[in-house]
Amino acid sequence: MASKNKKLNLKDKYQYLTRDMAWEPTYEKHEDIYPDESFEGIKIINWDQWEDPFRLTMDTYWKYQAEKEKKLYAIFDAFAQNNGQQNITDARYVNALKLFLSGISPVEYAAYQGYARVGRQFSGAGARVACQMQAIDELRHAQTQQHAMSHYNKHFNGLHDASYQHDRVWFLSVPKSFFDDARSAGPFEFLTAISFSFEYVLTNLLFVPFMSGAAYNGDMATVTFGFSAQSDEARHMTLGLEVIKFILEQHEDNVPIIQKWVDKWFWRGFRLLSLVGMMMDYMLPNKVMSWAEAWEMYYEQSGGALFKDLERYGIRPPKYQDVANAAKNHSSHQTWATFYQYSQATNFHTWMPQEDEMAWLSEKYPETFDKYYRDRFEHWDKEQKEGNRFYNNTLPQLCQVCQIPNIMTEKDDPTVFSHRQIKHEGERYHFCSDGCCDIFKNEPEKYIQAWLPVHQIYQGNCGGADVATVVEKYYHIVPGVDNMEYLGSPDHQRWLDIKGLKPLSASREKKAAA
Amino acid sequence: MSVNAISEYHAEPKDRVENFNGMQLLYVYWPHHLMFCAPFAMLVAPDMTFGAFVDELLKPAVSGHPDSETADFLNAQWRLNEEAFTPDQTATLIANGIDHKSMLTVTTPGLEGIQGSAS
Numbered sequence: 312m313a314s315k316n317k318k319l320n321l322k323d324k325y326q327y328l329t330r331d332m333a334w335e336p337t338y339e340k341h342e343d344i345y346p347d348e349s350f351e352g353i354k355i356i357n358w359d360q361w362e363d364p365f366r367l368t369m370d371t372y373w374k375y376q377a378e379k380e381k382k383l384y385a386i387f388d389a390f391a392q393n394n395g396q397q398n399i400t401d402a403r404y405v406n407a408l409k410l411f412l413s414g415i416s417p418v419e420y421a422a423y424q425g426y427a428r429v430g431r432q433f434s435g436a437g438a439r440v441a442c443q444m445q446a447i448d449e450l451r452h453a454q455t456q457q458h459a460m461s462h463y464n465k466h467f468n469g470l471h472d473a474s475y476q477h478d479r480v481w482f483l484s485v486p487k488s489f490f491d492d493a494r495s496a497g498p499f500e501f502l503t504a505i506s507f508s509f510e511y512v513l514t515n516l517l518f519v520p521f522m523s524g525a526a527y528n529g530d531m532a533t534v535t536f537g538f539s540a541q542s543d544e545a546r547h548m549t550l551g552l553e554v555i556k557f558i559l560e561q562h563e564d565n566v567p568i569i570q571k572w573v574d575k576w577f578w579r580g581f582r583l584l585s586l587v588g589m590m591m592d593y594m595l596p597n598k599v600m601s602w603a604e605a606w607e608m609y610y611e612q613s614g615g616a617l618f619k620d621l622e623r624y625g626i627r628p629p630k631y632q633d634v635a636n637a638a639k640n641h642s643s644h645q646t647w648a649t650f651y652q653y654s655q656a657t658n659f660h661t662w663m664p665q666e667d668e669m670a671w672l673s674e675k676y677p678e679t680f681d682k683y684y685r686d687r688f689e690h691w692d693k694e695q696k697e698g699n700r701f702y703n704n705t706l707p708q709l710c711q712v713c714q715i716p717n718i719m720t721e722k723d724d725p726t727v728f729s730h731r732q733i734k735h736e737g738e739r740y741h742f743c744s745d746g747c748c749d750i751f752k753n754e755p756e757k758y759i760q761a762w763l764p765v766h767q768i769y770q771g772n773c774g775g776a777d778v779a780t781v782v783e784k785y786y787h788i789v790p791g792v793d794n795m796e797y798l799g800s801p802d803h804q805r806w807l808d809i810k811g812l813k814p815l816s817a818s819r820e821k822k823a824a825a
Numbered sequence: 826m827s828v829n830a831i832s833e834y835h836a837e838p839k840d841r842v843e844n845f846n847g848m849q850l851l852y853v854y855w856p857h858h859l860m861f862c863a864p865f866a867m868l869v870a871p872d873m874t875f876g877a878f879v880d881e882l883l884k885p886a887v888s889g890h891p892d893s894e895t896a897d898f899l900n901a902q903w904r905l906n907e908e909a910f911t912p913d914q915t916a917t918l919i920a921n922g923i924d925h926k927s928m929l930t931v932t933t934p935g936l937e938g939i940q941g942s943a944s
Contacts, residue, residue, distance in 0.1 A: 346831065347831060350829065350830070350831045351829055352829070497829070497831075645862065648859075648860075648862050649863070652860075652861075652862055653862075682942070683942060683943070683944070684944075685942075686938075686939045686940040686942040686944050687859070687860055687939055687944035690860070690891070690939045690940075699889075701860075701889055703861060703862070703889070704885070704886065704889070705865040705866070705867065705886045706865070706866045706867075707862065707863035707864070707865065707866060708852045708854075708863050708864040708866045708928075709863075709866070716862060716863035717863045718862045718863045720859075726856075726857060726943035727856060728854065728856075728863070728864065730854065730864065730928075732906065732907065732928055736838075738838050738841065738926065739906070739924075739925070739926035739927065739928075740926075741852065741926070741928065754827070754828040754829075755827070755828075756827065756828040756834055756836040757828050757836070759836055759837070759838040759839065760836050760837070760838070760839050761839060762839065763839070763840065765866045766839070766840045766850065766866075769845060769848070769850065769866075769868045770844050770846070771846060
């Protein structure tokens, strides 16, 4: 199309720089150019009906991002120069950053790879451009998160090798396998998994806790990253909803396929968020809100409204949503108890809640905390004071699908594990729940190959026969320095020094004397 | 059901017994003792006797629990892969029917965890 004006209006500019960049091929067959577009069974009748709600073009994208980047790095510099690490509420908080850096930043990178791949696979130009931008966003998030947190690496232990650990450490296989599952699926399942279920339905439960957690705990660097990523996240959420509505409107045959993916990815996302739940309830010295409150606000209310809206397409709320809703009062306690007892194999410190924190937990979880968890935690606290800090000296059974240890309990009886087991082609498999067991049954070929960290250690593939060797040699974690109990750790000692709460530690005195 | 793939798709299980160098996996769950956050995953020799398994592996695994001193595992109620099971302590694990990736559940009536909280 020809334009008379030198300066294009937004609509024309979008048309020129996105849709107009595409053409109908004549030399090659459509299916040879886009080989992954049809095998999942999703039917797209007309890609032109794809609406990009932001109408963002590449030149504008670069301009916005560059401006944000400039401001962000100015604040990182100021944070470092002013010793911002000294202004956080308590050094225990830094452990939330260790979890984020090793568990979340590498999956931002995985998301970048995923969007770069699927963006190539859609024949609709609007979808391709949206995926391309999100790919670059995710890459930028992985980078800026590492830059935001790198300053802490100069002052605290355990932040030194996050991406290496992501591929090896037992619990990091939970986020890793989640994204591997999505990235090895077809392009439409990837979008349903990441754009819709993760970015749209569940992202507030990841992003808000960590970024509000940073704000509540004096971490200016991370909270500034959060502000800088907020407009990207808003775009990703909008894309997530657009994706799902577009696919559902294209053909009625798409509805049952999407429903199956929504069920699967809601459940996988819910399980993954157990890590965030424990972070909120146990790792933030200054609490934002409880995990149960966050779940009620961001899933039960917002998610409820969303699925009401999707009803007209024939989509119902995710299967086992009732189990997930009931688990909001248990999962953070069960997860923290797991990390506490296996802290000899984590890349961060753990601890028992202090008395006022126990009181907060009782108040926030009136039905469950005192009844099911307080006795356990008080027992551990007492043991620790007597010099017997509890560590579990065995390895746990893992779920074949979500790879979380089988720690979750039955919806109707929180004193019993919701363990499930089946036999498939002569092999036994174990699961944390019906949700994960169903996912396995739908695609067993995918999950029989799971790289389960516990089994890999026992097969001798992780550098040693005992946990201490695996942790030190294979995980690159120094026992007792990077992990285990927080009280009395080098991080704790350093914090007391910073705050002048205690004279210099013996080692520092020696250094000073020398 | 089967995986939806772009071409014919075949996969091998990663945890076949052959990959464990002559050993096998055994999972053990002690209900109402949730202080142990998940069932234990243990590496066992298939020709180990059931009695040796209890003494050499199970007892050390649970020794951190206050109920462990009074727990009488040999006279407890056992289940194997979700079915009632009476172990023969002098026989090997394999002769007891405990194969690779089997799950044992052992209930000790009267022991209900820390302060009776199932912990």
